[in-house]
Every structure is written in C-alpha cells, then in structure tokens.
Amino acid sequence: MGTGLGQLIGHPPLKPLRARIKQALIASSDRTLGRQATQGRIGPDIRYNLAIPGLTGPCLLTRNRVTVSGWVLDLARGCPLPWRARIGGRLLPAEPVERADVAAAFAPLAELPLRCGGTLGTRLRPGPHLLRVEAETQPGRWAPVFRCLVLCLDTDFGTFDPWDISDYPGWREREARVQAADAASQRAYAAMVGFRPSVTAIVEGGAGAARDGTLRSLEAQTFEAWTAILVGPDPSGSGHDVAPNLAAALARATGDYVLPLKAGDRLTPDALYHLAAAAQADPGLDLLYADEEGDTGGSDPLPFFKPAWSPDTLESFDYLGAPALFRASLVRNIPAEAAYDLALRFTETTGRVRHVRKVLCHRPHAFPKPRPEDEAQDFRALMGRLQRTGRAGSVNSIGNGQACYRLDLSLSASPLVSIVIPSAGRNLEVAGRRRDLVVECVRDIRERSTYRNVEIVVVVNPDLAPEKAEALAALGCRTRLYDDPDFNVARKLNLGAERATGEYLLLLNDDVEVIAPDWIERLLAQALKPHVGVVGGKLLYPDGTVQHAGVVTLHGNPNHVRRGFPDADLGYAFSSVAPRNYGAVTGACMMTRTEVYRQVGGYEEAFPIHFNDVDFCFKVRRLGLHIVYEPACRLYHFESASRRPGIHPDELALFQSRWPSETLDDPFYANHAFGTAPPNFEIFMRTPRTPRAGRPRARGPT
Template identity: 45%
Template sequence: MQGRGALGLSPLRDLRALSAGDWIATGPDPALALGPAAAVAALSGRTVRIRCRPEGASPVLVVEAEGMEARRYRLTPHAAEPGTDDLIRLPAATRALQIEPGSERFRLDAVAVEPVGRAAAGLFRARKIVERLPAQERRPLRLLRRALGLLRTVPPGEILRRLTRAAATAAPPALYADWIAAVEVPSLPSAETMRRLVEALPDRPTFSVLMAAGAGDEARVGASLAGLQAQIYPDWELCLATQAPFPSVDEPRLRPCIPDGPGEAAALQACLAAARGTHIAVLEPGAVLAPPALLAFARRLTAEPDLDGLYADEDRLGPDGARTDPYFKPDWSPETLEAGFYLGRPTFYRTDRVRAVGGFRPECAGALDYDLALRLAEDGARIGHIAQVLCHRPAGAALDDAAALRALEARVARTGGTGEARRLAEGSYALRRALPERPLVSIVIPTAGRDSLIGQNRVNLLDNCLASIRTRTRYDAIEIVVVEHGVLPEPAKAAMTRHGARGVVYADPAFHFAAKMNLGARTASGEVLVFLNDDIEVITPDWIEAMLALLAIPGVGVVGPKLVFEDGSLQHVGVVFGEGFPNHVRRGFPGDDAGDHGSSLANRNYLAVTGACMMVRRADFEAVQGFDETYPVNYNDIDLCLRLRERSLRVVYCAEARLHHYESRNRIPVVDPSEQARFRRRWGAQVARDPYYPAVFGVRPPAFRLDAERFPQAARGMVEAWR
C-alpha cells in the first residue's frame, strides 16, 4: 500500500487472508474495510482519487455516511495501465469506506485514496474522457474545434454537468428494497387522502376479480382476499371458483361460482358469467393487490373512459414474504406482447369486451389470460399502463410455455396467415409469420471503400459486406445500391462488379450520411428499403425474411436487427432515451444476454433503432421525405424513426435477425453540438419520457437496471400520478 493518503486495508467480514494481498471468501458477503475511521472521516465532503490493483476481482467501493443509504461505485479499469482509477465525491459525514470484491478468491493491492482539488479533478475528468475517444478524435485540432463548438451552443453549467457525468464512476444496480424505500413509500398518498380521492370520483367502476383455486389453496385464497379487503377503493367483488371449501368469512363481496366442468378455463368462465363488475381481472391464489391498486385503476379508467384494458407493474413474494423480482413494464407494445405475456397481472379489461371475444378458451389452459390479451388486441382494444407496482404475485407463478405457443399460433390463424411460434426461454417466444408476398428489397450501402482489420486480417469493408450478403442471404429478391463517396479504391470497385452491386456517386467531399442515404433511396427500385453500413456482415441467412415478417404487420413502420461486435458482445438491441438523448440499450453485454424479461432475446417495441441497419417501406420513407438532411452525421436515423412514429407507425427490434457490426467496441459516440441542440429543440419534449424504458432505470448506460440517481425523478412521476 503506497501513496499519500493511503488507508489501511483489513478484512471486515467473510474473508481470510492467504498471504499479503491475497484473500479467500469464507462466507456469502465478503468485504474489506479501509481505515482507520479517523482518516476516513477526514475525507468527508471531499473529492478523492481512489486507485487499486485487483486480480480476479471486480471491486465495488461502498461509501457509508450518516443519515443516508450506502452508496456503491464499481471501480473502473484504467484505460492504459493495470488497475483501477476513479474520482469520487464523498458525502459529508462519511463514516466508513469498504471494498466488496465480487469474487471468492482474489488479490488486491496498491490501494491508495487521496483528496484532490478542483483543478486536478477537472484535469482527471478531461483525461478520462479523451482516453475513451477514438484515436482520430484525440487530435488536438479536433479536440479544440469540438470544444469551441460546445462553448458556442451549450451553457457552461451544462458542459460541466456533461463532462462530470461522462467521466463518472459507474454505480452497480440499486436494490429493489432501496427503490421501495426511496420511491414507492414516500410517494403514496395517505389512507385519508385516498378516501377523499374515492369520494371525488365522478363515476366509479366496479371491479370483478376472477380466481380459480384448487385443493390446498385455502391459505393463498385467504391472502388474496385479505389484500382485497385492505383496498381503500370499496367497489369490488371476488368471484371464486374452488374445489376446496369456500372461506368462512363474513364478506358479502365474496361470490362463490360453480363451474360447468373441470379445469381452469371452466372455472374462470363460471366466474366471468357471474361477474357483475364493469371490469374484470384474473388473479391466481396468493396474489395480493397493493392497498392503493383498485383506486389507481379506478382513477385512470375514469380519466380515460375509452380504455378497454389497463395493466400495472408487479413483483413477486418470496417464501419469507419479502418483495422481490420487480417487473417495471413498458407502455402498450403490440410486438412485445407477441414475444411474451408482458402485461402480466394485474390487468383489468372491460367485462363486455371479454365476453364479446368468448372469454377463456380451454385449449389454452395454462396461458388463459395471455390468449385473452392476444384476442383483445386483435379486436382493436385500447390498452393503457399504470407505472406503479400494484400486485405482489407468488414466486414461481409462470405461463405454461406449450399453452402460450398454442395461443400464438391461434393468433396467426385468426389473422389470416400462417406462421410458427417457438419457445426461446421461459416466458419468451418467437412468432414468425410466413411472408404474404416477396417484395423487391433494395439494400442501400454508403461507403468510402476503406479497409479495416477484422480479426487479424486487413479486409476491404465493402467487399466483406457484399460477399456476406450474396453468400449468406437466403432471400433472393434483392438489389444492392452502393452510394460511392468520391472515387472508390480499386478493391471496392472490383467488389461491386463481382457481387452485382449498382453504384451511384455522391460527389460532395464532406461527410453527410443523411444526404447519401436519400440519394441511394432515390436510385433504388425496391418497394422495401434496407439502409446498411459497409462495416456490417450477415450472420443469420434469413435476416431479411425475419425483418420483413415484422414490417408486414399493420402499423409497423421501421425494423432493426440485433447487431453484435466482432467479439460477439451486443452492439444494438434497440435504442432508448435518457435525459432527452438516445443510446443503445445493454451495449457491450454478452451476445447470449437475455436482457430484461427477454428484451435482448425476443422482438420488442422501441422508439428507435440504429441506422447501421434498418428496414422501412419506400412509401413510408417517402411520405416523411426521407432522412432529414439538417442532421448530416448524428440523429438522422433516430429522427426518421420518430417522424414515422408521429404517423402512428411503430418501431420494432427484430431479435432473430443477427449481423456483425465491426464498429469499435469501445468507441465513444462523438456528437456535433449543433446537431445535438437541434435534436433537443425538435424532439426534447416528446422523448423526455420513453414509453418503452421506465424512468426508474439507469441511462448511463441504459441496461434496464435500477439506478438510485433516477429515483427522485421516478418519485416525482409517481407523486404527479396521484394528484
């Protein structure tokens, strides 16, 4: 241990020293303490630089201070030297610093903690940002030009905020218990306030909860009934079909239902027939509605009377009764619904709409409410979402995958097509419709014909891209249009001839992605356009069919594939918005990453997909006048997706289409400040809230992980929802 300000390192819990610097865990929660306590206290309220050299560990620094929850920071590997190097602002009244190694056996030495002044901190942040830039962007003149552009277009305070955040040490995901304490509990109105809200409702819907219970479910039914009796909102009934004796409770809102035959479908049909409420929802025995749940549903349905269905977020109850595994859901997402029953529970539907579509079909027993949701969606039901956790479901409750696949295949048959549904993982499915027609697809590729390293080989990117299209693509109704940026090198020209690509020259020497794409689209003949970077290589032979099958769904306007880096890690599985700007979700995660409830594994709706590969119908592209050429470099693809969405067209990430993208894995996006300012002016208000990415999740980077920094914003949103 060296360096001014170095603190001593000692085992705090669940650790044993093997030798100097070498440790082995002796329990489930190993941690080291930095001390002595007086030296730690002396650093309170100061910015400190912390360095260490770990081997076999991914250390997390835990900062404890009086009057606040512990803060955790995942220490960052240095870009050019071994070990980690971080700058962290310690809160006032810091009382303890700990290091959690995150592994069972590891080495940790050269730990140093020292305070730094404002100037040194600024230089440190600047160096970290510059080190992460592409080599060409680190040239002094490029840096100076970009800095001057920022100063002209962005206020100094905002520049400082961006620089600080860009160089900030990443925190591990926050705990769900922290979210409950920091967001949910302080945001909910009091019981007295909720009673006043009930009295203020001009029109009160009645809720019928349908429940089919089996032998041995008595205690679970009792828990669900107790949850209903704890509701502030009084207008409900529990329609219960059970093989066991009915609960002997004095509750007039408990209504026994006698099925016509055996099975869950018959039980729920009996409940549906007996229901007197305006809206129905299915709950399994043991599912407990949160006390404000029915009031939240009633207020939203009263405010939006044309809603046919309304769902909320949920979590699970562990064996000890603790709340775990939250599911913060996206807003209404038709293609996400085909990839899994993300609506879950609780979901209330208009009783008359459920009866009109036939209720519960016995052939889908095990996935009855998933099948119901699919049929209601086909019937044009308008579905809403309450972004609050309003149901605590028993652990282990899940769909029967075979029944879910039957429901999906029936959906295709009802909508007049053919197709195949496959299980990807528990609760995640791939529904592939057969193509009703095989339109000509024009693949538009802009290129300067440059070479690059792929693996250990230097290759011409255009040649590599064209060869992969011609040799691996199964779809045959394609044409390739290459937009030549100036005079291409001979290897690129020869590749175009060899692979049958048609060229059009973009003569302006300045780089202008939007103009090149528009030129290529005008030159192309296809009914469907695919915009493709030249550093793409095809992986799945049916990538075009998979994307076309989604584009053929009425209401879908843009489709983008899964892109992976050269090392197989994720580059693109959809674009989400945080703080008003777009970013790739789960970028850098392993290639087989399932994501959040299958978000990487299965098709999903997003606000945007990347222009590195996107598919759009020519008619839709021309209806919005193509790419906006006021965005020559950045945001042109995102802007296109958002303008198509303004025309009520959805954007879909297609998980079954996979391609390599030989972009530098560690590249930091470099954005022209004027384009950024223009994007914020045009779209800032519309993307301030991403309907497909809940506000409680982190945005630096976006990964569907709880982030304590976002808790205040999420709490404000919940407070607003109750006003």
C-alpha cells in the same frame, strides 16, 4: 489540505472552480449524473457493472460520501467475485446483496446465487481522493477494476443529491409509507367522484391460503367499487360468485372493467384507485396495466417495470401480467383459455391501451418457469394468434425453461427488398485481417443470406477505387454517386432510397457482416405487420458482445441498451432475446416500408451524422406505427469504421429542439427505476425530490 490538486482547489484564486462545478451539475441532467455507472470486463470471462452516484466522466463529484454498488462475475466459473474499494487510506469490502435481476439475466451463461451483487460506502473529508475498485480474480490475487478521482467539495449541489437514490427495497418501503398516509384521502376521493368505473376481479386458482391472500388484498382496497368471481370451487363459502373456467367468468362479469388475477397475487391497497383514476382521466381506454413485483426465493422481491403499450413484445410473453384492467364489454364473448390467451385475443380488437407506471401487485413468483400444462396453454394461445392474424409458422421456447417464446414464421409473400448501403469505400483491419468493407458486406449478403428477392443499391463517393466498383458491379449492385464534398449519411440514404424500386427498404451500414442467414426474413416477418413502421436487428461487436439491442432516449440523449453485454444475456424481462418494442432502433440495420419512408420525408439531412436514425423513428411513430427490435436478425457491426466517432453539439441541440417531449422521458424504459448512464435496465431507484425551500442539507447514513 496539503499539497497538489487539493491545495489548488482550496486556493483563493481558484475558488470559482467550485461554483463552476456546481453550475455544471445543475445545468446538466441531475438524474443522468446521479445514475452514472461503469461497466466492462477483466479478461475474457470476468464482467463487471458498478453504479457510482455522482460519477461524471473520469471524476466523481460529491459532498462528503461515496457509494458503489453493482456486481463482478466470473462467467467461466459461474460465480460472483468478491470486490472491494480503496479510498482515503481505507480498504472497504463490498457487502453481498441480492441481485435477482442479474441472476435471471445471466441464467443461460451461469447459475448464479441470488446474492451475486454488492454494495459499499464511506464518508470522506473535503478534498481530492483516489477511488480504486478491485476484484479477487484468484484466491489472494486482486485485480484492478476501476479507478477515478473523487472531489469532495462539501457543498450543496442544488438539484443533484446522491442521497435521493436508493435500492429497490428502500424505495418500496417509502412507497408503502406514502400509500398508508394517503389511504384516507384516496377513500374520500373515490367516494365523491362522479365517474367510478367498477371492477370485476376474476381470481383463478384453487381454494386455500393463496386465494385467501388475494381476496384480502381486494378487501383492503381504497377504491371499493369491485366484485369478485372465483374460478373453481369455493368450499370456504366466501359469498363470491363462482365460475368453472375463465371464459365463463368473463361472460358473467358485471363491472366496467375485468381484472384477472391468479391465486396468490396481492394488490397494493391503492392498486384499484390508481387504475380507476387512469380510466377516469381517459374514459376511452379499453386496457390499462401497471407494474408488478414477484418473489425470487430471497428476502427481496424483483420488480418488473413494464414498457408502454408493446404489441410485438406481447407476442413473446405475457408482459401485461397483473394488474391489468380489460373493458368488460369487449371480453364477455372472448373464449379465452387463460390470461395470456385473453391478452392476445383482446388486443386484436383495440389499441386503446395505457401503462400506469406504478408497482401495484405482488406475485408469488417473478418470471416463473412454466409448468408443462402452462407452457402448452401458452403455445396454443400463440398458435391461435397466428391463425387469427393470417400467419403461418411455429412457436418455440427461447430455452432455459422460460415462459418466453419465439415465433418462427413462414412468410406468405416475398416482396422485393431494396438494400441501401451508404459507403465511403474504406478498408478496415478486423481480427488481424484487412477487410474491404462494402465489397465484403455485399458479398456476405449474396452468399450467406437465404432471402433472394433483393436489390442492392450502394451510394458511393467519386473517389471509389475502380477495382471496388468492378467488384460491386460483378455482385449485381446498382450504384448511385454522391458527389457532395461534405459527409452526410442522411443525404446518401435518401439518394439510395430514390433509386430503390423495392416495396421495402433495408438501410444498412457497410461495416456489418451476416451471422444469421435468415436475417432478412426475420426483419420482414415483423415489417409485414400493418402496425409496424420500423424494424431493427441485433448487432454484435466482433468479440461477440452486444452493440445494439434497442435504443432509448433519456434526458435528451439516445443510447443503446445493454451495450457490451454477452450475446447470450437474456436482458431484463427477456429484453435482449425476444422481439421488443422501443422508441427507436439503430440505422445501421433498419427495415421500413418504402411508402412509409417517403411519407415522412426520409432521413432528415440536417443530421448529417448523428441522430438521423432516431429522428426517423420518431417521425414514423407520429404516424401511429410501432418500432420493433428483432433479436433473431443477427449481424456483426464494426461500429464507426468509415468515420471518426464523436457527437456534434449542433446536431444534439437540433435533435433536442425538434423532439423536446420525446427526448425527456422514454416510455419504453423506466428512467425512474433504471440506471440511465448507461441504460442497462439495472434497477437503481430514485425517490422524488423535496422542495428546495427549507430543505435540509443532504446527509448519508453514519
């Protein structure tokens, strides 16, 4: 094997190292390890994101093969860059692949081609190797992107196997094979069950090939308890009922559930089977929806993996899409103009909603840009929503011709907001300037914020400098002394909340700076909704990249989504630029009703540094309230300025023991479909594992 590290690994006295590595892989979350990625930038304009199965920190552990997939983009020139890898004495150029999700997310910054991603892979002999990834930043000039040590141990890693991971087209083909094999048993089961919810499919759109394709997909269903109503003429004489518009079709629906479809939508053959099975398992459900995919103009469709029931996301765009089953008894009297209007009106009457985590519909376009008449319908639907819910304001597009909207509300009330700021009274060097964190934070709030009905409570240490105390007093702050020698931010926040007199609490780090003057109004517009328990804002690093745009908890570990991406990044399905429901938001900027804060006991002081904000959000969710990320609330965040970063193992263990089911799988983030380390909504499918007994050794492509 040669000399150096390779010789040491193979040396008999160190053979237990291989067993330890294997045990570590098994003990850790194999899915987290199996989807590790690295991201960053080269200079101000070049960004990259690379998914490398098996990457664990600075080392890649594998049996005999390395694969790298991802993208390198020059946003200044608006183009993808060629990239390659050096390993084992070989130079491997990345093969271009379609990445419609990347092109869509960066649309505000660059008009990227569909083939803006890449992939490469190679087999390796056992032993250590050095992987180096490079990008061609200028013609003939290759800049280093990433490097790591690769250990090929030529052993079966048990629960971890990088060959369980595939791209979406490969995963899609596998799902189609599984469905075809199960079709006969699905038909037999559907025929024998006692409760068979019937479905009335309403197909909107003119006659022609598109509508014929939709009807054929209905005829191919393994669950056959359905009828159809066509909105518009039926010159082909299909024999289906015909209605002049959606409202008339809803009034005529005879089934237990209504399924609105557009001409050109094609259900998978098992779509109604899975939706009906979910309705059968919980007959009290009024609305069920599943994931979808859509054409992008390339060879591969773009999937839309939807979150769990998200009433505030629905006020930004029709994320329910298709397929969705609405209880017929609740829709027959709804005067809906279009599908989005129906979704908004219907969900004002019920919250019994279930997400079915399967891709069950193919649509002609993925996140299509609306026609003027469609956008006008969406505007009317949202304005009607505001009127029916007693709110005043306007509807505006987020831009770039997207069917996604922003509600700019006029607040009907101006409740007192108590801003609680825990502070250690530190200074920080920011952009070459010394910043007095707490004083400048408070001054920012007073001078830049347009919402005036606030009180500011600062929780300070006994060693706060006298000049800082004087400055805070001059800015109209009330202070609360924290004299415990142990650092505990949760206890500080609870002390500040005790002193607060406002109807709403705004928990805020002192290491933030106001960007949007109406940031408090934006938080209040969400917090005033009766079903909302916590609202968080969009936080940016000083360089303008995203620090916080929502928190997901996967395999026991909370993490921020799309950290480090540009501010203008749309995210996945508008996740970065539109209000969105999550399981948690960061406590660096968090608004909640004072009543709710006290009802759940405030922050848990057993988490002095980490996880207290996520723990609080989980407690609020147990009340049946929702958590909202509001991107129009924008602040700079100089993260962890008042303390040294790092996770305490005891806090992590306690957090996982308190919330075992909540930390296993996040309902607002499809961990079977997206990368989880980091959680960027990057599509990176994983297939179910086969039983270990008799399982063949993993093999990659030759």
